[in-house]
Amino acid sequence: MTARSMRNSTAPKFRKSRSSRFAAVGALAVAGSLLLTACGDQTDSGSKEKGSGDKKSNSAPLFNKLPEKYQKSGVIKVGTNAEYAPMESVENGKIVGVDPDIAAELGKKLGVKFEFTSGSFDGLITALNTGRHDIAMSSITDNKQRQEGLDENGKKLGKGVDFVDYFLAGTAVYTKKGNPEGIKSIADLCGKTAAVQRGTTYEKALQTQSKACKDAGKPAVKIEPFENDTEAQTRVKSGGAVAGVNDYPVALDLSRKADGGNAFEVVGEQIDAGPFGIAVNKDNTALRDALKEAVDAIIADGSYLNVLKKWGAESGAIDKAAVNGGK
Structure with missing residues (x-):
């Protein structure tokens, strides 16, 4: 869940990277x-x-x-x-x-x-x-x-x-293998169902995108939050959601390993690296x-x-x- 500048004096100097994962921590009991x-x-x-x-x-x-x-x-x-x-x-x-x-x-x-x-x-x-x-x-x-x-x-x-x-790390969009809906980026999720783990920064990324959809006169993203990421993955795999949003290294690992690499694929570039x-x-x-x-x-x-x-x-x-x- 927005891009964050790393240019302040306390920010780390990064190697060349395309990896991305945002994970937010809520204040639940x-x-x-x-x-x-x-x-x-x-x-x-x-x-x-x-x-x-x-x-x-x-x-x-x-x-x-x-x-x-x-x-x-x-x-x-x-x-x-x-x-x-x-x-x-x-x-x-x-x-x-x-x-x-x-x-x-x-x-x-x-x-x-x-x-x-x-x-x-x-x-x-x-x-x-x-x-x-x-x-x-x-x-x-x-x-x-x-x-x-x-x-x-x-x-x-x-x-x-x-x-x-x-x-x-940053945020990535993944779909069912074969990408049946032709999703190319998070911007393609307007009016579509996306699965995500509740309380994470990538849930916020979907909320931000949903607002952008509405501001552009398009239908909002239908966000389905789940208690854990495994449930969100299952929802995408079953076709109940056209895409899931996750940290880039996690989404990449899913695409490589789930069902021997036959369950998911990562689409587009990572966003909001931090x-x-x-x-x-x-x-x-x-x-x-x-x-x-x-x-x-x-x-x-x-x-x-x-x-x-x-x-x-x-x-x-x-x-x-x-x-x-x-x-």
């Missing part, structure tokens, strides 16, 4: 979250075993940058919504993908384990700010609305969060700054790009981390 207990705390970076939280013995280069709480526990608790391959998804009861693998590399620099727990996407920031998680890492688009804790109408809902930007950020409580500035240093460290040593290449997501690579670089 955590009680509504659907925790995937089978995949909580099960990533390459997460472990039930507490890390070696001994300041004197830990040899990780950025260990001493962490607040004492994490040095002692050896663990950073991560909230995610594991439904967005290749960024984060569940395979054989384990959370895998770009974000868990990046977190594993960050853990090597910081000397701690990152333990992922999956829940409802629209409850992640609420869970973070109530202390259930230390960070949220779930392909979350960094923008001013989330930084300032505002709803889509500009009403203050909470204190917001800080972001450490680590990836560039940064994904690791969300951190605004009061936890020391953790935020340690994470930024760690992102820069894995970019510098090449392990960051290796992770992206592993998952076919290297087009979203950045050259430098930023704090609150989104617009």
Whole structure:
């Protein structure tokens, strides 16, 4: 869900990229979250075993940058919504993908384990700010609305969060394989049904396009929001919606893998490219700054790009981390 300029001094410098994913986090109650207990705390970076939280013995280069709480526990608790391959998804009861693998590399620099727990996407920031998680890492688009804790109408809902930007992504339109309606871009959805996950930035992208349709004297987009993205995909696959809207790397992964590449196809170019950020409580500035240093460290040593290449997501690579670089 509008293009955001990355030209301010705090914005990351991006590699050549066409990758795109906008994911918004709503302020719904955590009680509504659907925790995937089978995949909580099960990533390459997460472990039930507490890390070696001994300041004197830990040899990780950025260990001493962490607040004492994490040095002692050896663990950073991560909230995610594991439904967005290749960024984060569940395979054989384990959370895998770009974000868990990046977190594993960050853990090597910081000397701690990152333990992922999956829940409802629209409850992640609420869970973070109530202390259930230390960070949220779930392909979350960094923008001013989330930084300032505002709803889509500009009403203050909470204190917001800080972001450490680590990836560039935008919004893509995908259709049933063969594109039976001949959709070429999001502008072709006027008067047509489109499926989307509720509470995301790409739902907002559809709302923006629907208004543009009406302003041009055309029928509005018939937006069908679903609780999770799998339901939206099913709606497109069945023909009930002519298209779905999703993050570019997610839509691309769907087109390549769903039903052996025979279920969906991506149409047009990505839109509204902007940064994904690791969300951190605004009061936890020391953790935020340690994470930024760690992102820069894995970019510098090449392990960051290796992770992206592993998952076919290297087009979203950045050259430098930023704090609150989104617009």
